Amino acid sequence: MSAMVELHCKNFDLAAIAKSGQCFRLTSLSAAEYLLIANGRQLCLTALPDGAAFHCTQQEFDDCWAPYFDLTTDYSVFCAAAPQEDLFLREAVRCGEGLRILRQEPWEVLVSFIISQRKNIPAIQKSVEALCRLCGEPLPAEEPIRYAFPSPARMAALSMEELCSCSLGYRARYLHEAALMVSEGRLDLAALGALDDAALQEALLTIPGVGVKVANCVMLFGYHRLSGFPRDVWINRVIDTVYGGDFPLEPYRGFEGVIQQYLFCYARSRDYREKYGI
């Protein structure tokens, strides 16, 4: 019988995480089965009513996946921060209380969110997967063959034509330059982790194709800087239509990014669109 670790946790919803738009390689295989490729390995998961079953050894769970899913953080504290009078945020939290802010590798997040600009989530997933198939290392496993996220060096070796074959459009030259910057040592993503938030954002903004929004995504999802608050079209729409153009961040200082994620997921939900006629 293969190894398995069961997680029972109120604030853990695989379906919500999979469609949260923060990672693009956690995919649904069936109603309750999911496949995650991250950290150079793959993991099968089964959604449970109060958590998930991780199909791996206890050691792999402890060393790799518990940190990845940020399991030592108590998200109920963030959920409880929504004030009684903010009915919209309370509904957003209720809708997304199983979300986690994943601790992904900065390089993968950087590439994924350079790709993300002016694309919807299915299109991003498709481009990321095409890129992995094109130049990612095959993972040691049975059929079907799956591919790790490509290293900067492997991406830098691609021609512009090869990059464009992943439906990257005008983003291909951004990715090519980013891959060169990292593979040639002009940009040390690991070293950036030692910088404070302001210096980290400044460094990320030197990368072509990275503006304030993408930089905030990389900070939040790649460096676990929970104060990052990416403003995309969905968030701006919510702030404009629900908060009169000004969302109060001060009450959520230090975990603005978690609140942002609740807002983002609720804004894209059917509940929200039906309720607000959008």
Add this chain to the structure above:
DNA sequence: TGCCAGGCTTCAC
């Protein structure tokens, strides 16, 4: 078929 998508860069002014 047309609008939109986890925006950024460039170029007038």
Add this chain to the structure above:
DNA sequence: GTGAAGCATGGC
């Protein structure tokens, strides 16, 4: 410094 135009492509 600010605002508008242009950008490639696929989902819905």
